[in-house]
Amino acid sequence: TKAEPILKGIAIGSQITAGKVRVIKDVDKINEFQSGEILVTEMTDPDWEPIMKIAKGIITERGGRTCFTGDTKILTNKGFMLIEDIVKKYDKEEIKVLSLNPRTLKLEWKKVVDGFERNAKVIKINVSQTRRGKDDFLRVTPDHKFLTFENRKLVEIEIQKIIDDNLSILSIKHLPSFSRTKLNPKLGYVLGAIFIDGYIYLSRTHGEVLFIQKETVEKLEFISKVRKYWFELFGKELKRYKEKFSIGCIRGRKIKGSATDFRCYSKDLASKLSIYLENLDRIILSAPKEFILEFLAGAIDGDGTYSAQSYRVNIFLSKEKLLQALILSCLRLNIPFQVSNNRDIYNLQLLDNFEEVLNYTTRVKGKNYRPKFGSVFFNAKQLLGDIIDKVNYKGRIKSYVLNNLLIDGNKISRYIIPMIKGSLENHELTKLVNSDLKMLRVKKEKDEEITKVYNITVADNHNYVVFTSKYTPVVVGNCHAAIVSRELGIPAIVGVSGALEKLKTGDEITIDNSQGLEGKIYQGILDYEVIEHKLEEIPETKTKIYVNIGEPDEALEKWYLPVKGVGLAREEFIIASEIKIHPNALIDYPNLPEEIKQKIDELTQEYEDKKQYYIDKLAEGIAKIGAAFWPNEVIVRFSDFKTNEYRNLIGGEIYEPKEENPMIGWRGASRYYHPNFRQAFELEVFAIKKVREEMKLKNVVVMVPFCRTPQEGREVVKIIRSIIQDPELKIYVMCEIPSNILLADEFLEIFDGMSIGSNDLTQLVLGIDRDNEILSGIGDERNPAVLKMLEEVIKKCKEKNKYIGICGQAPSDFPEVVEFLIKNGIYSISVNPDVVMRTIELAKEIE
Structure with missing residues (x-):
């Protein structure tokens, strides 16, 4: 219009x-x-x-699209991430975040399904228990909804209105694990002690772990314990080196001190501990309880104190990665905490419920006296305002409501809930105080300028947990209308x-x-056209219409399409987005430089056999596609990265040559039997074997790309058959090189059929590089020379009674190509998901 x-x-x-x-x-x-x-x-x-x-x-x-600034921290299955990074990555890899189930009031891990960015004006808010706290802030658009309670009912209210009405917001007191991993508890203690008061040195040729302690009487048992555990875990000693003296200045006073170095010279161990530190938050998310208790104990013994006046444990540290892990440990163990900092030093205070941790400490001991006024609070007015006359225990509770005070959760349990036994309100309060939640105050600090902001959408529960600048967790919502619509x-x-x-x-x-x-x-009502298709009325066609699938998640979204199978399932997306590592780097792992090893270890920490990581991840991705379209045939094309694309994987630069024109370089079948890649190709075959034999997805078949000669074909098929002996496995070949058509009779003796790759075939028939923008106008699949090639190969495959299909782009772009293929008797046409219905209707009309 x-x-x-x-x-x-x-x-x-x-x-x-x-x-x-x-x-x-x-x-x-x-x-x-x-x-x-x-x-x-x-x-x-x-x-x-x-x-x-x-x-x-x-x-x-x-x-x-209400939003947070990009530096807002969110806990994910991959550890802490900035919201701006989640928005950039959620559609390339699976990211799950904490989300509150509104029915059970328990936290769950839910997938991020959308993300966006825009420019907007934000406000800076501070979160605390008293509203007097400073520097524990979030920057958020004023219309973003936060979760809170209204007469015990879970509601979402814009943060500006929450501030204006002097309401409280929801925080969390307990964190569910993401998964379960077996870990030696002694390793937890050692990591806590070393990371709190140690140093890791790592260069290209050397590595060293340094544990620094002052050998006072009260620390000797602790030091001995760390050294003992270290030797039991790693088979090497933390050797004592001479005591060092130093002079410093604190508040204008000269201070003398000394400490002893305990060192272990080992590049492998220094590398391993560096990886542990980098992934510490992810480790804590899946660690068993005893490991977490030992980890906290090691940190407390290393640089912690117990205050007999405040009955609190204080842990002093400088590394933010370590702070994140300690906070997650507290949340896993339901230990209330607060964070303060002075310049570069953090002080993590454990406020309550830490008696079990002190059973594991060696140096620091004390008693956990419950704080007089409690440590887990709820807003009295928001929970009790409508029933205050029923629950005004000894006349003491009404003042909490009238003055809008926070009330200790234990008081609610001990005094208020018994007063309304058997009532609906009793059940509501019981569920609430037993939930994963608590409440905090919030105040607006100032208005800020327009800046870039971000938001995410989370599946099912439609809320998520953000962390403030001092790692206080807060539950926030998505836009309701946007989600429901x-x-x-x-x-x-x-x-x-x-x-x-x-x-x-x-x-x-x-x-x-x-x-x-x-x-x-x-x-007004403007004219527009809406086309609806009823699946039960989709016409059957003689020509089988397949669909092309790039990524596994796309298969789960497009399973309902009325196709007869998948004509092209690409491995490249799985390798680039899920695996991310060059297969040769996994095969050659022991001989890699340390910096490459560290990157690999971050992704494969659960795999001792690095090659199995490649097989499992590839098999998982292929299986998603196979299962989504079961029992229809799913044709999986083996990897067809060019050398420049392989170089982008971790370790790729070590193994890939630089080519002037990778499009016609070392790619496809020529890699599979080459001594420099054969083992890598075998990993792909083992993944297919796992999908077909262990997962029972026999509808998955394979296809070899860019096979230049029949001899190449024989070499590749020999490798495949040596690993998968199943005679029912079909092996197709891409028809995308003129030699595939000129020597079709020979290729069809080796393979079970052909699938036309019109993109590469067009560039090679016309002698162009399809990545060259100057020549882009020449590369048209409708060129008579290309159509003649298509006609010839369809004829040859039909004569041999072999499968012939097309999975290239041409049928998705040009209806006249679809007509040409059908009239020449092609068996199947595979197109992009968005043109499946159009292609089915066109095929029926042509037939």
């Missing part, structure tokens, strides 16, 4: 819809809404869902300024979300 939109906002989904407006400003009026209308309101929450499900479209004036497939535009003023009930409008992130609202 040439008309200008009357309103704009943030598009949710990519659809177009039109209809009559129904403006509803109050949830109490939702019974006025009629099915098929477009809902216009200020903001939605779960109470609006009954009418959202029957709406033709949704427009909200507020909300939308996306799940229901209903077009929505959120954050539409002026919507309630401009739009009136009965207005006819068109919502257009088809043009990117910006959604547009037009006056």
Whole structure:
């Protein structure tokens, strides 16, 4: 349309819809809404869902892509990550974050399914128990919703309103493990002690672990324990070197001191401990309880104290990675904590519930007296305000509500809950105090300028946990209207300024979300076309229509497509995004430089046999595709990276030559039997063997790319058959080189059929480099020379009664190519997911 939109906002989904407006400003009026209308309101929450499900479209004036600044920390299955990094990576690798189940009030790990960035004005807020705390902050857009309680009910409220109404927000007191890993508890103690008061030196040729302690009487047993555990774990000694003296200045006073170095010269151990430190947060997420207790104990014995006045344990440290791990340890063990810092030194205070840890310490001992006023608090007004007359224990509780104070969770359990035994409120409070939650105060520190901000969408629960600058966890939400509309497939535009003023009930409008992130609202019902397909009415075609799949997750999303199989499943995405390591680097692991080993160890820490990591990850990805389209045939093409692409993998530069034109260089079949890559190729074959034999996905077959000569074909098939003896395994070859067609009779004696790769075939028939932009206008798959080649190879395969299909781009782009292929009798056509329906209908029409 040439008309200008009357309103704009943030598009949710990519659809177009039109209809009559129904403006509803109050949830109490939702019974006025009629099915098929477009809902216009200020903001939605779960109470609006009954009418959202029957709406033709949704427009909200507020909300939308509310966000945090990029430096906001989020705990993931990969450890702590910045939100800006999650937004960049969530669609390339699986990232899971903590999310609160609103029914059970327990934390779960949920997948990040969306992410975005934009520019917006933010506010700086401080989080604390008293509202007097400083420097424990988040930077967030003022309309972002935080989770809290309202009369014991879980609700989401914009942070600006929370601040204005003097409400409290939700934090967490307990962290579920992500997975379970077997770890020696003694290793936990050693890591805690070494990392708190030690040093790791690592260069290209040397490595050293240094444990520094002052040999006072009270520390001798601790030092002996660390050295004993070290030898038991690693078979090497932490040798004592001479005592060193130093002079410093603290607050203007000259201070003399001394300490002893305990050293272990070992490059391998220094490298191993560096990896442990780098991945410490991930280790704690999956570590057993005893390992975590020992880890905390080692850190406390190394540089911790017990205060008999405050009954707190203090741990002093300088490494932020270590701080993160210690905080996660506290959350895993349900130990309340707080963090302060002075310049570069952090002080982590354990406030309560640490008596079990002190059973594992050697040097630091003390008693865990429960704090007089408690350590886990809830907002009395938000939990008890509506029932205060029922629960005003000895007249003492009402003042908490009237003065909007925090109340100790133990007081609620001991005094308040028994007063309402058997009631609904009793059950609500019991569930709440036994949850993973507690409540904190929040205040606004200042307004800040417009900056780049980020947000993520989390599956199922639609909330997630962020961490403040001092690692206080806070539970925050996603935009409700955006989430529900996306799940229901209903077009929505959120954050539409002026919507309630401009739009009136009965207005006819068109919502257009088809043009990117910006959604547009037009006056009137505009003409547009919607094509719906009923799966039970999809026509059967003689020509089998397959689909091309790039990544495993795409297969799980496109499983419903009415195709007869997968004509091309690429290994490259799995290798680049999931494995990330050159296969030769895994095979040659013991001989690699230390810096490469460290990178590999970060990804493969659970694998002693590094080659098995490659096999397992590749098999997992292939299996997802095989399972999604079971029992239909899934053709998996062996890796077809060029040398420049292989060089981008970890360790790739060691093994890959630099080629002037990798497109026609060392790629495809020529790699598989070459002495420099054969073992790497065998890992791919073992992955296929695992998928077919262990996972029982016999619908997975294989295809060899870029096979220049029949002799190459024989060499490759020989390797495959030596590993997979199953005679039912079909082995196809890509038809993408003129020699494949000119010598088709010989190739078809070796392989079970051919699949045409029109992209490479076109460049080689026409003598162009398809990566050369200057020549891009020449490389057209409809060129008569290319079509003649296609006609010839289809004819030869049919004469031999062998499979012939096409998996190249041409049928997805050009309907006339589809017609040409069908008229020449091709067996199957594999296209991109977005043109499957068009291709099926076209095939039926042609046939």
